[in-house]
Amino acid sequence: MPNDTLNYPLSERALGLAREIDALMQKVDPHYHDSVKDSAANVREFAAIIEYGSITKMEILLRCLADDGKGYSLRAAELAGRVAGFPDTFTIYQLKDGDALHYHRFEPLERLQANGLTVERANYDFIYESPLAEGETLDSIYERFNLNHPEDYRGHSLSISDIVWLHKDGADHAYYVDRFGFAEVPQFVEQEKARLNPLETAEKSTEQNYNMIDGIINNQEQAAFQVGADRFLAVQTCDDGYDYTLYDGQYRLLDGGQLDAPALTMGAATLEILSGYGLEREPMAPVDYDGLDEKQAEVQAQFLPQLVEKPSVHERLQENRGRAAAEPHKARPHKDVPERS
Template sequence: MPLYEYDKDYPFAAFVTNLGKYNEGELVGEWVKFPTTADELRTVFDRIGIGQKDDFGCPYEEWFITDYDCYVDGLYDKLGEYANLDELNYLASKLDNMDKCEYNQFCAAMEVGDHTSSLQDIINLTENLDCYDVYPNIDDHEDLGRYYIEELDMMQVPEHLKDYIDYEAYGRDIAIEEGGNFTEFGYVRDTGDRFYEEYDGNPENIPEEYRVKAYELDEEKLSEADRVDMATDIAYDLDDFFRQHDPQYAAQRPEPQEQKELIADLLLEGKTAVLREMLEQLAEVGDDILPGRISEFELETGYDPTQDNSLLEDRARFYERPEQPDDHLTGERVQTPRGSFSLTDLTKEQMQAAGYGVHHESDDRKYLIMGNGTRAFAVLREPEHEKDNPLKNAEMSMEDDYGMIDGIINNGSREETKEKPSIRERLAEAKRECSERTPPEKAREGRSAPEHNDR
């Protein structure tokens, strides 16, 4: 067993709290040192009221952790209020079984930060300490350079030249090449060994000797049909609420029935965190009923927050991720006076959807340089086609001189043109007029001939 901070004989303790009492305004809990046993934890649950009934006859069945006392460097911030008790006990037992050297390796790896994002990662880290070398008392680049030359004989230096060696520069090059880090426990480097995942994150697969399941509810759970009905009702109301108050949701999910089924599936799978997040984002429009109904469903179906990974895996099922330029690089680069930019085959509109705006263009005007404030890419500028004149077809059918060809639109009023008679019709009309005329009187001398009248 290693010696923990402050000479403690356990790695951490958790203040296990009755959640039902807490929601009623009463803090009822007790400190539990880990590792522990199922019997010890069952006794604690009895003392804090887990399993006892409230004033309405409903049992207090849920607990959470309100605080930790942690004596392992870097571990406190990794432990959450809904951490699984079996996982906590598994980790504490692993730490207790380490010798001093292994424990220092573990603490150094924790400080480096590799494989420390979750309890699952940290448990697996305890099984992969051979992936790290730790050189104690190596605190800076100069120490590292001297250690490699003088202790590891990485370089043969004559005695009379040792005072002329830049150990700091040599140590800096080593750290860069190895990707090493200086920690409170010394210099840490990755050995290059493969990191194996011994624990898959499912508490049911924790070896029985580390499990501390202390309390199982004996009450009758909802039938499968009742669970489906309850989930379906909530899903319909959630989908309607999101469509009314979130334009992005409605635009990206035009099929209500399909989305309602998706929400119901998430509820039945115990993945409610993403639904709660969406409701929190719309909190300004105000809805206190839907979060309560989700809580009621969780209570009725035995929700386990430690198994809810919907924030990581299911958020994209609600909001589509825009195409990203990194996924569509052509391998070419475009040079402009302001720098060299990777070419992507996304369009200008796709780049704008991904949050990029036009910054400048290439000298030949073939490419646009689009950025988002931190990064920039080149996109092919689309050719500017001459816009069709919306009056073209109308003018083609209305005008006889196609005046639009010279750029002038002539759509004014036009005089009515009568149809001209044929030659045959004009000859017939002339004969008719002649037959209707009366013969003229013989003209007298000194008088001019009279004008002809129609009749």
């Protein structure tokens, strides 16, 4: 580590954690204390590594993580997690430009939700990130980015509908700047982590779906699910495998067919069907099969009159002519024509 790094200001939190690590190292390695000439300097070096990430943060705990039979591995793992949480940071997000987000911009959260709108990570741009100073709070961040923001800050003054993300003690929390104070929006964190690691999120979602299906329906001959926010799937066994029907959120028919795979369980067949539509990673919830069938029948009955073909103009003319031919001929009323003089 460069010597000048040791001259950087160190937070009491980093120094405190460094002292805990130093104490643990002494317990784990009997020769550690003898090899360290200046314990105070060593603590500062540890603190600088933690505070400024001069080397891989976990390297300072590698010797601790090997349990030597004295039962210190859990303590080392706990400290490793705390080290991984450094440095504490805050991040500012603001709504993207454009008319599409007009009804989101500068709206209090309560009004936003009353209008059927939600806080979505996809609507926001990353604006600014900085280390979180010791003692810094949401209120002090709000004040600084309204009255005296840093020179390298390019966003507008912190306002309603902005997001402040705090990474502190290894945990992440996102807050909506509201009319009065801040409101936590945990879905923002979930969406950002899913965006940064889509493969892990997709694998987790697929695994959850499989476990849910496997535990509920493998011994049934028919099953139905809500898939995502706006799809329904009905599946039933048949001689050659499985028949299935896919509906939209209003129970209208989207597609259907047959999966010729009788060897598959109901759960595996359901996921195979969904994968054909790219829906296998969507969240799923079981619904009543007969209830879904009844709702679809109601929708079909509602739209059936609209599907009855109306007679064409030509057909109506032919019908009128036939009706006229069948009626007895009636003489037109005689009109008196004035005599010419």
